[in-house]
Amino acid sequence: MLTVGDKLPELTLPVQQGTSALPAGETIDLADTGGKWKILFYWPKDFTFVCPTEIVGYGELKGDFADRDAVLIGASTDTAHVHFAWRRSDPQLAEADFPWIADNKKELASALGILDAEEGVAFRATFIVDPDNIIQHVMVNGLNVGRNPAETLRVLDALQTDELCPCNWTTGQEVLRPAA
Template sequence: MLTVGDKFPSFKLQAVKGGAEGLGGPGKSFTEITNESDAGKWKIVFFWPKDFTFICPTEIAAFGKLNGEFADRDAVVYGASTDSEFVHLNWRVHNDDIRDLPFAMLADTKRELAESLGILDKNEGVALRATFIVDPDGTIQWASVNGLNVGRNPQEVVRVLDALQTDELCPCNWEKGKDTLDPAKLFEQAA
């Protein structure tokens, strides 16, 4: 699996647009998203195993509710699975929890992005529940992966993004607005 310090792979995928545009129907709902889209922004890229399942919409909806917080941090969110853009659209239309999803749903139908990231489940051939925080230069700064049966905590992704954006030393459970660590002060206190 690619990890911190690795370049996020190049990709070019079809997607269902976020927001109301994503519900316009075939021909109006789709767009192409690449690794060059939203250049200069932080990117939160998270994968789920399959559309029309049980854990996935809870995570997707939770990321959707935090979309404004990510935008306030100059970050864009991309959700992805190995399902097609047509399946994504149908799922959004028929699932109240994700109907108004504000971010794009990427269709990695050839599994090229999931494979290059190293996040395909060896038995099921679908993406694991992987999350990546990618800096504006395209470098992975945080990577997390859960098995197929355990959902993740999107609020933790916000917390880690906040910590990364301080460019400081952040202690365990650090939260935005709290003090970061100053090594010089720590050495003074120890002396």
């Protein structure tokens, strides 16, 4: 599995966003950083139970991530058409307005090393990637346990300080300053 310090794979992948039109071959180029941080999070499968709670949770914080020069990118091993149908079926998912990678060939999930060999789907993996496309944080959960998007935001804040941040540190708190 790729980890902290590794470069995010530079792939161009199918992507789906919005509910106004059927997917028409749109892609996302992961090599293009636009000078921004990336929050890339995978869920195992569309039309399931835990996954929509995470997607909605991340979607609710989209503006907070944007305020920190970070873009949200969701992903699963489903197709763009399945993503589209799922978004159309659930108003809360329709509002989760960020790109969803359709990694049905499992190219990125395989490159990241996050495929569950038994189920053939991606684990619940979160990657925080800096503007140079270097992975700065990785968190991976099994298939049954959802994540806390606010914790991803807290870790991003800590990473962006470029300081020593103690346990449970949050924005506004003192960072650690070793004695000189």
